[in-house]
Structure formats: structure tokens, C-alpha cells
Amino acid sequence: MRDPIVVIGGGIVGLSTAFALTRLRPDVRVVVLEKEAGLARHQTGRNSGVIHSGIYYTPGSLKARMCRAGREALLAFCSEHRIHHEICGKVIVAVDEDETSRLEGLLLRGRENGVSCRGISREELAEREPHVVARAALRVDDTGIVDYPAVCARLAGLVTEAGSEVRTGTRLLAVRQEKGARILETDRGAVRGRFLVNCAGLYSDRVARLDGVDPGLLIVPFRGHYYELVEPARRYCRHLVYPVPVPAYPFLGVHFTRRTDGRVECGPNAMLAFAREGYGLWDVDASDLSETLRYPGFRRLASGHWRMGVTEFARSASRRRYLAALQRLVPDIRADDLLHAPSGIRAQAVLPDGTLADDFVIRRSRGALHVCNAPSPAATAGLEIGRYIADQVASELD
Ligand SMILES: Cc1cc2nc3c(=O)[nH]c(=O)nc-3n(C[C@H](O)[C@H](O)[C@H](O)COP(=O)(O)OP(=O)(O)OC[C@H]3O[C@@H](n4cnc5c(N)ncnc54)[C@H](O)[C@@H]3O)c2cc1C
Structure with a gap:
């Protein structure tokens, strides 16, 4: 049997890619490697659960096109597989x-x-x-809400039913090339692959480097702090309420989101995280933090935006400040209406000149494809990103 195509990452982008490959090329086998014990444990499972409309993005950009096409594909997928979603506007x-x-x-x-x-x-x-x-x-x-982990679970089920494999609890550690194949060293032994697709989210730049590719950017983790409204206060928000975003940032500002299970979340804000997967405010990973601080692109970014950074940190640390941002939209909200909710961390690529990569970034090298910037709306766009990558892989295989 020929070597499989190996996809790194069991978030929505990796699973959509694996799904699209099994549909486009039923003759090839796909193996998804995910380091966690379950799927969608990072960005995909910690996001706001919104199906974005595509209103914000530069016309003609990958984000604009893939958000619209991905939204359509996601709605069709959810209807076909009876996944809870709602176009509530x-x-x-x-x-x-x-x-x-x-x-x-x-x-x-x-x-x-x-x-x-x-x-x-x-x-x-x-x-x-x-x-x-x-x-x-x-x-x-056109905006809606959906349960993204449920979408991922179904995608993984379809990949497995098609004869491919999703291996959780398997972390990629190193990559070697050997006679036209890649040997992927993991903490559960080596896997031979004929093509590598890197959908590693917060670690996508590091996985690219493991494969000998310089992505020309650094993933900087931006933590989003969430609160949730206590049950009697859920009446303050019927559907989704957003502020007007600040054009200098790709983040949308703290907003109110009704989830598919009826909870109402407030947030997320956006502050530098001190660890790529450090979900607590004070979680620090010394090597992640020093890598960020040493990166010239981050220093340039910080020198222009440090005030914003301090404000966002203060907002994460102080309920009172966070509340003030929420009260700009809904003045009736009180501090005791807020409960802490799990935070999420965005993988945002920063370029050497200090700009935040505005569009999705997908780098291609011989025998591999690296998704190096897939922040919001990549959950909405996931199925379309997967379709696009599967086309690229198929053209290289042919
Ligand atoms: C707070 C927040 C709110 C958001 N809200 C929305 C929203 O409402 N709507 C929307 O469309 N988008 C939203 N987004 C963006 C969206 O969630 C992401 O763009 C999308 O989930 C990216 O998916 P992914 O598969 O690339 O990454 P992930 O979901 O992070 O998946 C990457 C996976 O790779 C795995 N991995 C990493 N390294 C390795 C390794 N070495 N070996 C094996 N596995 C590895 C990780 O464990 C992880 O499971 C939000 C994001 C955040 C953080």
C-alpha cells in the first residue's frame, strides 16, 4: 500500500482537509495526527461558535472569499448531518x-x-x-451560530468511515526526508508519509520549521478572555451583538454571543498570551515568551501598540474594566451578572515588519503544504480551506 498523506492537527482546518481529500481522492489514505487526547481542544473548541457572514474582510482576499464559500458549505454540511446551528443574524x-x-x-x-x-x-x-x-x-x-466541536466529530467520523485514520494522542516531534517520502517522528513512533499538510494552528510555524521551511513569520498567541452571563441576565442579549471593530486590529472587540446551548458569552478581548497554550491569565512558558519577545516583528508591533496591550491586559485582570467595555453596548449589565468562562487563544501570524498578517497564509513547498495563518474566520471557512488544500495536494500528486 502507498504511503498516506499525513495531516498534522485535529482542529477544523486539519479535519476539513482530511475530509476533502477522502472525497476528492478516495484512492489515497489520509492519516491525521493530533497531539491531544481529543479533537478540537484548542482554537476550534474554544472559539465563539459564530458562523461569520464575511462582512469584515478585504474584498477579494482569501478571508473574504473563503468565508462566504465556507459558510455555504458549512450550512449544507450541518443540515445534511443534523448538527445544531442557527442563522440568527x-x-x-x-x-x-x-x-x-x-x-x-x-x-x-x-x-x-x-x-x-x-x-x-x-x-x-x-x-x-x-x-x-x-x-x-x-x-x-447571514451570521449564525454552530457547535464547532460537533462539526469536527462528524468530520472525523466521515474520514474514518472512508478508510482513513484520525490518531489522537500523537504529537509530531521531527520530520526527516527519505527517498521521496517523509518520516514523521512522533511520541508514538514514526509515520511514513508521501505528502505533509500542516494544520497545527498555534504551532504551525514550528511545524513548518521542523519540515525545513522558513514561514517568514512568527505565530504570536493572543488570549481572549470570556465571561458568561448568569441565567437571569441572558435576557440582555437575544442573538449576537457586536461593536464596530477598530480597523488597526484583526480582532472584533468584546461582543455578546448566544451559544447553541442557550448560554450567552461576552468577549473575547485580545491580549498577548505568555504561553501558546496558556489559557490562564498568568500561565507562562518561558521559551514561548522569550521567542515572542526576541522576535523583531513583535518588537516593532509592540512599540506601536503598547498602550493597547496594557489596556487589554488590564481588562483581562479587572472585571470592572471588562464590564465597562460591555456596558458601552448594554448599559444594564452589572458586575454580578458575569461568570468567568474558559478563555481561547488565537494563533495570529506576525510578519518581520511588525504587521499582523491580515489574510490566511498557506505556504507550499515540495511535498508539503503549511497553513501558517488561519485565524478567524477560519472556523467558518474551514470546509472551503480544506477543499482548496485538497485541490492543491491532488494537483501535486498527479
Ligand atoms: C477566542 C477565539 C474566538 C474565535 N471565534 C471564532 C468564531 O466565532 N468564528 C470563526 O469562524 N472563527 C473563530 N475563531 C477562529 C477559529 O477558531 C480558528 O481560526 C480555527 O479554529 C483554526 O482552526 P485550526 O484547525 O487551524 O486550529 P486549531 O483548532 O487550533 O487546531 C490545531 C490543532 O493542531 C494540533 N497540533 C499542534 N501541534 C501539533 C503537533 N506537533 N502534533 C500534533 N498535533 C498538533 C493542536 O493540538 C490542535 O488541535 C476564534 C478563535 C479564537 C481563539
């Missing part, structure tokens, strides 16, 4: 003059990206979200 609200003018820009961008969205009156806002106070608001019809 969202509102984006402006609370001051500056935000109101940026909201107009967002509306135009959304239309350019083919998103169903429109400005709504204060009366309509009050009808949809009675506790939200704003100067102006947009209604985005």
Missing part, C-alpha cells in the same frame, strides 16, 4: 460619531462581499435587542 452597533462613520464603511464593504446587511433604525434595534443602546446599527442577516 447579528447587529453591529456604533455608540459614538467616529464609530457611526466607520459603520457606514462596513456596510459598503459587506455589500461588496455579497453579504446580506442593512442599516436599521433605533426602533428596529430596540425591537430586536431591547437592552442595547446605540447611535446607529447594522443588521447582518
Whole structure:
């Protein structure tokens, strides 16, 4: 039997890739290696559970195109496999003059990206979200919510049913090339592969380097702190309520999200994490932190944005400050309406010149493909990213 295609990472991008490969090339075997004991334990299982509409992204970018196509594919997948989801729509609200003018820009961008969205009156806002106070608001019809870990579980089931394999508890440690094949050393022995697809999320830059590829960027972990509303306070948010994002950052600002199980989450904010998988505020991994601090791109980023960094850290450490950000949208919320909820960490690529990579980054080398920047909306876009990668792999195999 020929060597399999090996996919590193059991998040939504890796599993979507494996699924797409089994559909496109039923003649090849795929092996997914995931270091954790279960699937979707990092970004995919710790995100906001939102099916993004595509309103925010630069028209023509991979994010814009893949978000729209991935959304369609995700909705069809969820309907076919009876996975809980809902297209509930969202509102984006402006609370001051500056935000109101940026909201107009967002509306135009959304239309350019083919998103169903429109400005709504204060009366309509009050009808949809009675506790939200704003100067102006947009209604985005195409936004929804879904249970991403359930999507991953189904994808893994389909990959296995197709005769391929998903191995959890298997961490990639090193890569060697040998006579046209790759030998992937793991903590559970070696695996021979004819093609490598790196979907390792927070470690994607390191996996690329293990394979001898310089990705030309560093993954910097940005921690997102969440709260959850106590049950009686869930009435403050019917669906999804977002602020107008600050254009300098790829993060959307703390928002309110109703989850598929009825809980309402508030967040996430975005602060530098001191460990790539350090979910606690004070979790530190000395080697992760020193790698970030030594990286010239991070130093350039920090020199221009340190104030923002301090504000976000303070917001993570202080419930009062976090509450103030939430009260800009929903003034009725009180400190004792908030419960701590698990945090998430975004894998955000930073370029040597100090810019945050704005688009998805997929690097191709001989016999391998490395997904080096797949932050939000990559969960929404996952099935489309997987389809795109499977096409690329198939063309190289042919
Ligand atoms: C706080 C937060 C909120 C977000 N909200 C949304 C949202 O609402 N909607 C949306 O569309 N997107 C959202 N995103 C973005 C989205 O979750 C990610 O873009 C997406 O999940 C990326 O998937 P992935 O498969 O690339 O990464 P991951 O889900 O992180 O998967 C990577 C996997 O690789 C494994 N791995 C790493 N190294 C190795 C190794 N050496 N060997 C074996 N396995 C390895 C990891 O254990 C991990 O399971 C959010 C992200 C965060 C963090």
C-alpha cells in the first residue's frame, strides 16, 4: 500500500482537509495526527461558535472569499448531518460619531462581499435587542451560530468511515526526508508519509520549521478572555451583538454571543498570551515568551501598540474594566451578572515588519503544504480551506 498523506492537527482546518481529500481522492489514505487526547481542544473548541457572514474582510482576499464559500458549505454540511446551528443574524452597533462613520464603511464593504446587511433604525434595534443602546446599527442577516466541536466529530467520523485514520494522542516531534517520502517522528513512533499538510494552528510555524521551511513569520498567541452571563441576565442579549471593530486590529472587540446551548458569552478581548497554550491569565512558558519577545516583528508591533496591550491586559485582570467595555453596548449589565468562562487563544501570524498578517497564509513547498495563518474566520471557512488544500495536494500528486 502507498504511503498516506499525513495531516498534522485535529482542529477544523486539519479535519476539513482530511475530509476533502477522502472525497476528492478516495484512492489515497489520509492519516491525521493530533497531539491531544481529543479533537478540537484548542482554537476550534474554544472559539465563539459564530458562523461569520464575511462582512469584515478585504474584498477579494482569501478571508473574504473563503468565508462566504465556507459558510455555504458549512450550512449544507450541518443540515445534511443534523448538527445544531442557527442563522440568527447579528447587529453591529456604533455608540459614538467616529464609530457611526466607520459603520457606514462596513456596510459598503459587506455589500461588496455579497453579504446580506442593512442599516436599521433605533426602533428596529430596540425591537430586536431591547437592552442595547446605540447611535446607529447594522443588521447582518447571514451570521449564525454552530457547535464547532460537533462539526469536527462528524468530520472525523466521515474520514474514518472512508478508510482513513484520525490518531489522537500523537504529537509530531521531527520530520526527516527519505527517498521521496517523509518520516514523521512522533511520541508514538514514526509515520511514513508521501505528502505533509500542516494544520497545527498555534504551532504551525514550528511545524513548518521542523519540515525545513522558513514561514517568514512568527505565530504570536493572543488570549481572549470570556465571561458568561448568569441565567437571569441572558435576557440582555437575544442573538449576537457586536461593536464596530477598530480597523488597526484583526480582532472584533468584546461582543455578546448566544451559544447553541442557550448560554450567552461576552468577549473575547485580545491580549498577548505568555504561553501558546496558556489559557490562564498568568500561565507562562518561558521559551514561548522569550521567542515572542526576541522576535523583531513583535518588537516593532509592540512599540506601536503598547498602550493597547496594557489596556487589554488590564481588562483581562479587572472585571470592572471588562464590564465597562460591555456596558458601552448594554448599559444594564452589572458586575454580578458575569461568570468567568474558559478563555481561547488565537494563533495570529506576525510578519518581520511588525504587521499582523491580515489574510490566511498557506505556504507550499515540495511535498508539503503549511497553513501558517488561519485565524478567524477560519472556523467558518474551514470546509472551503480544506477543499482548496485538497485541490492543491491532488494537483501535486498527479
Ligand atoms: C477566542 C477565539 C474566538 C474565535 N471565534 C471564532 C468564531 O466565532 N468564528 C470563526 O469562524 N472563527 C473563530 N475563531 C477562529 C477559529 O477558531 C480558528 O481560526 C480555527 O479554529 C483554526 O482552526 P485550526 O484547525 O487551524 O486550529 P486549531 O483548532 O487550533 O487546531 C490545531 C490543532 O493542531 C494540533 N497540533 C499542534 N501541534 C501539533 C503537533 N506537533 N502534533 C500534533 N498535533 C498538533 C493542536 O493540538 C490542535 O488541535 C476564534 C478563535 C479564537 C481563539
